[in-house]
Amino acid sequence: xxxxxxxxxxxxxxxxxxxxxxxxxxxxxxxxxxxxxxxxxxxxxxxxxxxxxxxxxxxxxxxxxxxxxxxxxxxxxxxxxxxxxxxxxxxxxxxxxxxxxxxxxxxxxxxxxxxxxxxxxxxxxxxxxxxxxxxxxxxxxxxxxxxxxxxxxxxxxxxxxxxxxxxxxxxxxxxxxxxxxxxxxxxxxxxxxxx
Amino acid sequence: xxxxxxxxxxxxxxxxxxxxxxxxxxxxxxxxxxxxxxxxxxxxxxxxxxxxxxxxxxxxxxxxxxxxxxxxxxxxxxxxxxxxxxxx
Ligand SMILES: [Zn+2]
Ligand SMILES: [Zn+2]
Numbered sequence: 001x002x003x004x005x006x007x008x009x010x011x012x013x014x015x016x017x018x019x020x021x022x023x024x025x026x027x028x029x030x031x032x033x034x035x036x037x038x039x040x041x042x043x044x045x046x047x048x049x050x051x052x053x054x055x056x057x058x059x060x061x062x063x064x065x066x067x068x069x070x071x072x073x074x075x076x077x078x079x080x081x082x083x084x085x086x087x088x089x090x091x092x093x094x095x096x097x098x099x100x101x102x103x104x105x106x107x108x109x110x111x112x113x114x115x116x117x118x119x120x121x122x123x124x125x126x127x128x129x130x131x132x133x134x135x136x137x138x139x140x141x142x143x144x145x146x147x148x149x150x151x152x153x154x155x156x157x158x159x160x161x162x163x164x165x166x167x168x169x170x171x172x173x174x175x176x177x178x179x180x181x182x183x184x185x186x187x188x189x190x191x192x193x194x195x
Numbered sequence: 196x197x198x199x200x201x202x203x204x205x206x207x208x209x210x211x212x213x214x215x216x217x218x219x220x221x222x223x224x225x226x227x228x229x230x231x232x233x234x235x236x237x238x239x240x241x242x243x244x245x246x247x248x249x250x251x252x253x254x255x256x257x258x259x260x261x262x263x264x265x266x267x268x269x270x271x272x273x274x275x276x277x278x279x280x281x282x283x
Contacts, residue, residue, distance in 0.1 A: 031265035
Protein backbone atom coordinates (compact mmCIF):
# COMPACT_ATOMS: atom_id res chain seq x y z
CA UNK A 1 0.00 0.00 0.00
CA UNK A 2 2.73 2.40 0.92
CA UNK A 3 4.96 1.23 -1.89
CA UNK A 4 3.21 3.17 -4.60
CA UNK A 5 0.99 5.94 -3.47
CA UNK A 6 -1.16 6.98 -6.34
CA UNK A 7 -2.72 10.35 -5.72
CA UNK A 8 -6.19 10.55 -7.08
CA UNK A 9 -8.04 13.75 -7.34
CA UNK A 10 -11.53 12.77 -6.42
CA UNK A 11 -14.34 15.29 -6.64
CA UNK A 12 -16.46 15.86 -3.56
CA UNK A 13 -19.20 13.71 -5.05
CA UNK A 14 -16.74 10.88 -5.65
CA UNK A 15 -15.31 11.21 -2.16
CA UNK A 16 -18.75 11.06 -0.69
CA UNK A 17 -19.65 8.00 -2.72
CA UNK A 18 -16.41 6.17 -1.86
CA UNK A 19 -16.87 6.97 1.78
CA UNK A 20 -20.45 5.74 1.86
CA UNK A 21 -20.09 2.73 -0.39
CA UNK A 22 -16.56 1.51 0.31
CA UNK A 23 -15.71 2.65 3.82
CA UNK A 24 -18.95 2.71 5.79
CA UNK A 25 -19.92 -0.94 5.13
CA UNK A 26 -16.91 -2.00 7.25
CA UNK A 27 -17.78 0.11 10.25
CA UNK A 28 -18.96 -2.76 12.47
CA UNK A 29 -15.89 -4.86 11.75
CA UNK A 30 -13.72 -1.80 12.33
CA UNK A 31 -15.43 -1.02 15.61
CA UNK A 32 -14.94 -4.57 16.77
CA UNK A 33 -11.26 -4.39 15.86
CA UNK A 34 -10.90 -1.08 17.72
CA UNK A 35 -12.63 -2.52 20.73
CA UNK A 36 -10.54 -5.69 20.77
CA UNK A 37 -7.34 -3.66 20.50
CA UNK A 38 -8.12 -1.07 23.18
CA UNK A 39 -10.40 -3.23 25.33
CA UNK A 40 -12.21 -0.06 26.26
CA UNK A 41 -15.46 1.23 24.82
CA UNK A 42 -14.54 4.91 24.94
CA UNK A 43 -11.09 4.37 23.48
CA UNK A 44 -12.65 2.22 20.79
CA UNK A 45 -15.04 5.02 19.84
CA UNK A 46 -12.23 7.57 19.68
CA UNK A 47 -10.01 5.23 17.71
CA UNK A 48 -12.77 4.45 15.23
CA UNK A 49 -13.62 8.10 14.80
CA UNK A 50 -9.97 9.08 14.32
CA UNK A 51 -9.52 6.30 11.80
CA UNK A 52 -12.52 7.25 9.68
CA UNK A 53 -11.52 10.90 9.70
CA UNK A 54 -8.01 9.92 8.69
CA UNK A 55 -9.39 7.68 5.95
CA UNK A 56 -11.33 10.62 4.66
CA UNK A 57 -8.34 12.93 4.83
CA UNK A 58 -6.23 10.45 2.87
CA UNK A 59 -8.99 9.34 0.54
CA UNK A 60 -7.00 10.47 -2.50
CA UNK A 61 -4.45 7.76 -1.83
CA UNK A 62 -7.17 5.10 -1.80
CA UNK A 63 -7.45 3.40 -5.17
CA UNK A 64 -11.04 2.58 -6.04
CA UNK A 65 -11.58 -1.08 -6.69
CA UNK A 66 -8.82 -2.15 -4.30
CA UNK A 67 -9.45 -3.71 -0.91
CA UNK A 68 -11.01 -0.94 1.16
CA UNK A 69 -11.36 -3.13 4.22
CA UNK A 70 -7.65 -3.95 4.35
CA UNK A 71 -6.80 -0.30 3.72
CA UNK A 72 -9.01 0.80 6.61
CA UNK A 73 -7.76 -1.90 8.97
CA UNK A 74 -4.20 -0.82 8.31
CA UNK A 75 -4.98 2.79 9.18
CA UNK A 76 -6.74 1.70 12.35
CA UNK A 77 -3.86 -0.54 13.38
CA UNK A 78 -1.32 2.24 12.80
CA UNK A 79 -3.42 4.76 14.72
CA UNK A 80 -3.65 2.33 17.57
CA UNK A 81 0.09 1.81 17.71
CA UNK A 82 0.93 5.49 17.38
CA UNK A 83 -1.76 7.08 19.51
CA UNK A 84 -3.30 4.53 21.82
CA UNK A 85 -0.89 1.80 22.64
CA UNK A 86 1.34 4.26 24.46
CA UNK A 87 -1.33 5.55 26.75
CA UNK A 88 -3.19 2.30 27.22
CA UNK A 89 -3.24 0.62 30.58
CA UNK A 90 -1.47 -2.38 29.24
CA UNK A 91 1.75 -3.11 31.06
CA UNK A 92 4.89 -1.73 29.46
CA UNK A 93 5.57 -3.72 26.35
CA UNK A 94 8.11 -6.44 26.49
CA UNK A 95 10.52 -6.24 23.64
CA UNK A 96 8.46 -7.83 20.92
CA UNK A 97 11.37 -9.57 19.29
CA UNK A 98 11.98 -11.36 22.55
CA UNK A 99 8.40 -12.45 22.84
CA UNK A 100 8.40 -13.75 19.30
CA UNK A 101 11.60 -15.70 19.83
CA UNK A 102 10.27 -17.15 23.03
CA UNK A 103 7.00 -18.23 21.50
CA UNK A 104 8.74 -19.67 18.52
CA UNK A 105 10.99 -21.90 20.51
CA UNK A 106 10.25 -25.59 20.31
CA UNK A 107 10.05 -25.78 24.09
CA UNK A 108 6.86 -23.85 24.12
CA UNK A 109 5.39 -26.06 21.48
CA UNK A 110 6.03 -29.15 23.51
CA UNK A 111 4.70 -27.39 26.56
CA UNK A 112 1.55 -26.20 24.86
CA UNK A 113 -0.48 -29.23 23.97
CA UNK A 114 -3.84 -28.09 25.20
CA UNK A 115 -6.03 -31.10 25.67
CA UNK A 116 -9.18 -29.22 24.91
CA UNK A 117 -12.30 -31.00 23.74
CA UNK A 118 -15.05 -29.86 21.46
CA UNK A 119 -17.62 -30.80 24.10
CA UNK A 120 -16.21 -28.37 26.64
CA UNK A 121 -16.39 -25.61 24.03
CA UNK A 122 -20.07 -26.19 23.52
CA UNK A 123 -20.55 -25.41 27.20
CA UNK A 124 -18.90 -22.03 26.82
CA UNK A 125 -22.03 -20.10 26.17
CA UNK A 126 -20.97 -17.00 28.09
CA UNK A 127 -18.00 -14.67 27.70
CA UNK A 128 -15.36 -17.36 28.09
CA UNK A 129 -14.03 -17.18 24.56
CA UNK A 130 -14.19 -13.41 24.49
CA UNK A 131 -12.27 -13.21 27.76
CA UNK A 132 -9.76 -15.76 26.52
CA UNK A 133 -9.19 -13.73 23.36
CA UNK A 134 -8.88 -10.47 25.28
CA UNK A 135 -6.37 -12.04 27.63
CA UNK A 136 -3.91 -12.69 24.82
CA UNK A 137 -1.08 -10.29 24.13
CA UNK A 138 -2.34 -7.69 21.67
CA UNK A 139 -0.17 -8.97 18.80
CA UNK A 140 -1.56 -12.45 19.14
CA UNK A 141 -5.09 -11.15 19.61
CA UNK A 142 -4.73 -9.13 16.44
CA UNK A 143 -3.87 -12.01 14.11
CA UNK A 144 -6.79 -14.07 15.38
CA UNK A 145 -9.18 -11.19 14.80
CA UNK A 146 -7.86 -10.51 11.31
CA UNK A 147 -7.87 -14.15 10.25
CA UNK A 148 -10.65 -15.91 12.12
CA UNK A 149 -13.12 -13.09 12.53
CA UNK A 150 -12.47 -10.99 9.46
CA UNK A 151 -11.27 -13.61 7.03
CA UNK A 152 -8.22 -11.74 5.75
CA UNK A 153 -5.72 -13.75 3.74
CA UNK A 154 -2.16 -14.11 5.05
CA UNK A 155 -0.92 -11.73 2.38
CA UNK A 156 -3.42 -9.06 3.36
CA UNK A 157 -2.52 -9.52 7.00
CA UNK A 158 1.15 -9.09 6.18
CA UNK A 159 0.33 -5.75 4.57
CA UNK A 160 -1.96 -4.60 7.35
CA UNK A 161 0.61 -5.46 10.01
CA UNK A 162 3.78 -4.65 8.06
CA UNK A 163 5.32 -8.03 8.79
CA UNK A 164 6.49 -10.86 6.51
CA UNK A 165 4.02 -13.61 5.58
CA UNK A 166 6.12 -16.20 7.43
CA UNK A 167 5.69 -14.19 10.61
CA UNK A 168 1.94 -13.98 10.02
CA UNK A 169 1.81 -17.75 9.76
CA UNK A 170 3.90 -18.50 12.83
CA UNK A 171 2.30 -15.79 14.94
CA UNK A 172 -1.12 -17.12 14.03
CA UNK A 173 -0.17 -20.68 14.90
CA UNK A 174 1.22 -19.51 18.22
CA UNK A 175 -1.80 -17.33 18.92
CA UNK A 176 -4.14 -20.25 18.39
CA UNK A 177 -2.14 -22.43 20.73
CA UNK A 178 -2.26 -19.74 23.38
CA UNK A 179 -5.99 -19.28 22.87
CA UNK A 180 -6.56 -23.02 23.27
CA UNK A 181 -4.44 -22.98 26.39
CA UNK A 182 -6.62 -20.23 27.87
CA UNK A 183 -9.76 -22.08 26.84
CA UNK A 184 -8.62 -25.29 28.45
CA UNK A 185 -7.88 -23.36 31.65
CA UNK A 186 -11.47 -22.14 31.57
CA UNK A 187 -12.71 -25.62 30.84
CA UNK A 188 -10.78 -26.96 33.81
CA UNK A 189 -11.97 -24.24 36.14
CA UNK A 190 -15.52 -24.87 35.04
CA UNK A 191 -15.04 -28.48 35.89
CA UNK A 192 -15.37 -29.94 32.44
CA UNK A 193 -13.32 -32.89 31.53
CA UNK A 194 -10.54 -31.82 29.22
CA UNK A 195 -8.96 -35.14 28.57
CA UNK B 196 -17.88 -42.16 7.67
CA UNK B 197 -14.74 -43.18 9.44
CA UNK B 198 -14.45 -46.14 11.72
CA UNK B 199 -12.68 -45.06 14.94
CA UNK B 200 -11.34 -48.53 15.55
CA UNK B 201 -9.36 -48.34 12.33
CA UNK B 202 -7.87 -44.94 13.07
CA UNK B 203 -4.41 -44.46 14.43
CA UNK B 204 -4.20 -42.84 17.79
CA UNK B 205 -0.86 -41.20 17.39
CA UNK B 206 0.08 -38.78 14.71
CA UNK B 207 3.78 -38.85 13.89
CA UNK B 208 3.81 -35.24 12.78
CA UNK B 209 1.01 -33.63 14.66
CA UNK B 210 2.63 -30.21 14.73
CA UNK B 211 3.03 -30.08 10.95
CA UNK B 212 -0.42 -31.53 10.50
CA UNK B 213 -1.93 -28.87 12.72
CA UNK B 214 -0.19 -26.16 10.74
CA UNK B 215 -1.44 -27.66 7.51
CA UNK B 216 -4.91 -28.04 8.92
CA UNK B 217 -4.96 -24.37 9.89
CA UNK B 218 -3.72 -23.36 6.47
CA UNK B 219 -6.54 -25.40 4.92
CA UNK B 220 -9.18 -23.78 7.11
CA UNK B 221 -7.66 -20.37 6.37
CA UNK B 222 -7.99 -21.05 2.66
CA UNK B 223 -4.20 -20.90 2.25
CA UNK B 224 -3.37 -24.48 1.31
CA UNK B 225 -3.01 -25.89 -2.19
CA UNK B 226 -5.68 -28.09 -3.67
CA UNK B 227 -3.38 -31.12 -3.41
CA UNK B 228 -2.58 -30.49 0.24
CA UNK B 229 -6.23 -30.08 0.95
CA UNK B 230 -7.23 -33.25 -0.83
CA UNK B 231 -4.55 -35.37 0.78
CA UNK B 232 -5.32 -34.13 4.23
CA UNK B 233 -9.09 -34.01 4.12
CA UNK B 234 -9.65 -37.19 2.17
CA UNK B 235 -6.84 -39.44 3.33
CA UNK B 236 -5.22 -38.28 6.51
CA UNK B 237 -8.27 -37.15 8.44
CA UNK B 238 -10.07 -40.44 8.05
CA UNK B 239 -7.20 -42.44 9.42
CA UNK B 240 -5.71 -40.25 12.12
CA UNK B 241 -7.60 -39.70 15.36
CA UNK B 242 -5.59 -36.76 16.78
CA UNK B 243 -5.91 -34.85 13.52
CA UNK B 244 -9.59 -35.71 13.23
CA UNK B 245 -10.15 -34.31 16.71
CA UNK B 246 -8.01 -31.27 15.99
CA UNK B 247 -10.04 -30.57 12.90
CA UNK B 248 -13.30 -30.48 14.81
CA UNK B 249 -11.74 -28.42 17.58
CA UNK B 250 -10.37 -25.84 15.14
CA UNK B 251 -13.74 -25.54 13.44
CA UNK B 252 -15.57 -25.25 16.76
CA UNK B 253 -13.23 -22.51 18.01
CA UNK B 254 -13.69 -20.52 14.83
CA UNK B 255 -17.46 -20.83 15.07
CA UNK B 256 -17.41 -19.77 18.69
CA UNK B 257 -15.17 -16.78 17.92
CA UNK B 258 -17.51 -15.63 15.18
CA UNK B 259 -20.53 -16.07 17.38
CA UNK B 260 -19.16 -14.51 20.54
CA UNK B 261 -16.45 -12.05 19.63
CA UNK B 262 -18.08 -9.59 17.29
CA UNK B 263 -19.96 -6.50 18.26
CA UNK B 264 -21.65 -3.74 16.34
CA UNK B 265 -20.73 -0.10 16.37
CA UNK B 266 -23.12 2.04 18.42
CA UNK B 267 -25.55 3.84 16.11
CA UNK B 268 -24.79 7.26 17.59
CA UNK B 269 -21.12 6.74 16.80
CA UNK B 270 -21.95 5.89 13.19
CA UNK B 271 -24.16 8.96 12.95
CA UNK B 272 -21.50 11.17 14.45
CA UNK B 273 -18.86 9.95 12.00
CA UNK B 274 -21.20 10.51 9.05
CA UNK B 275 -21.99 13.98 10.28
CA UNK B 276 -18.35 14.94 10.64
CA UNK B 277 -17.62 13.79 7.12
CA UNK B 278 -20.55 15.75 5.73
CA UNK B 279 -19.27 18.84 7.49
CA UNK B 280 -15.84 18.21 6.02
CA UNK B 281 -17.35 17.96 2.55
CA UNK B 282 -19.19 21.20 2.90
CA UNK B 283 -16.16 23.02 4.29
ZN1 LIG C 1 -2.42 -36.88 11.90
ZN1 LIG D 1 -0.47 -35.82 7.53
